[in-house]
Amino acid sequence: ATLYLRRAFTQRSPMDWGLFLFYSLVVGLFVMRTPARRQAPWPITALALGSVVWPIIGLAPAPVGLKVLGDVVRALSLTGMIAAILSLGRSFGIAPADRGLRTGGLYRWLRHPLYAAELWFYIGYLLGNWSWRNLVVFIVALILIVLRIRYEEALIDGYDGYARQVRWRLLPFVW
Numbered sequence: 001a002t003l004y005l006r007r008a009f010t011q012r013s014p015m016d017w018g019l020f021l022f023y024s025l026v027v028g029l030f031v032m033r034t035p036a037r038r039q040a041p042w043p044i045t046a047l048a049l050g051s052v053v054w055p056i057i058g059l060a061p062a063p064v065g066l067k068v069l070g071d072v073v074r075a076l077s078l079t080g081m082i083a084a085i086l087s088l089g090r091s092f093g094i095a096p097a098d099r100g101l102r103t104g105g106l107y108r109w110l111r112h113p114l115y116a117a118e119l120w121f122y123i124g125y126l127l128g129n130w131s132w133r134n135l136v137v138f139i140v141a142l143i144l145i146v147l148r149i150r151y152e153e154a155l156i157d158g159y160d161g162y163a164r165q166v167r168w169r170l171l172p173f174v175w
Contacts, residue, residue: 001020001023001026004017004020014075015071015074018079019078021082026092029085029092032090033092033093036097036098037097039096044096045094050144051147052094054137054140058134059125059138060129060134062131065127065130066130069128070124070129073121073123080113080120081121087105096155097155098156101156111169111170115145115148119170122137122138122141126138
C-alpha cells in the first residue's frame with residue numbers, strides 16, 4: 001500500500017491511488033479478520049499465496065498494447081475489487097478458511113466477485129501491456145485462482161446451499 005501511495009504522489013496516477021486504497025483495505029481487513037473455524041492445510045495455503053504473489057511479480061510492462069483500453073478495464077476492475085472486498089468485510093483472508101459464509105453485497109450475484117475483478121484487472125493489464133510473458137502469467141494466475149476456488153468452496157460450511165442460490169462463480173452465464 002505504501003508503495004502505491006508513494007507512486008500516487010510522484011506519478012500522480014489515479015490508478016495508484018485506487019491500488020493504495022485497495023491494498024490498505026486488504027491490510028486492514030486482514031488484520032481485523034474473523035477467526036477461522038476451519039483452515040486449509042499448508043499446501044493449499046501456499047497455493048493461495050502463490051495466486052496472490054504470482055501476478056504481482058510476473059506481470060511486466062511491455063511497449064505493445066492498447067493502453068487506453070487496458071487502463072479503462074483496470075479502472076473498472078479496481079472499482080469491482082474495492083466493492084468486493086468491502087462486501088467480504090472481516091471474512092477476508094488470503095488462505096482458504098471458513099470465516100463464515102458471506103452472501104451480501106456483490107456476493108448476492110457472483111460467488112467470487114473479488115477473484116473475478118482481479119482476473120479482469122489482469123486482463124486489462126494484458127491488454128495494455130501485450131507480451132507472451134504476460135499472457136503466460138495470466139493463464140497461470142487463472143489456473144491458481146480456479147484451484148483456490150475449488151478448495152474454498154469445499155471448506156466453507158453451508159456453501160452448497162449458497163451455490164444453489166448463486167449459480168455463477170466468476171463469469172455470469174459461463175462459470
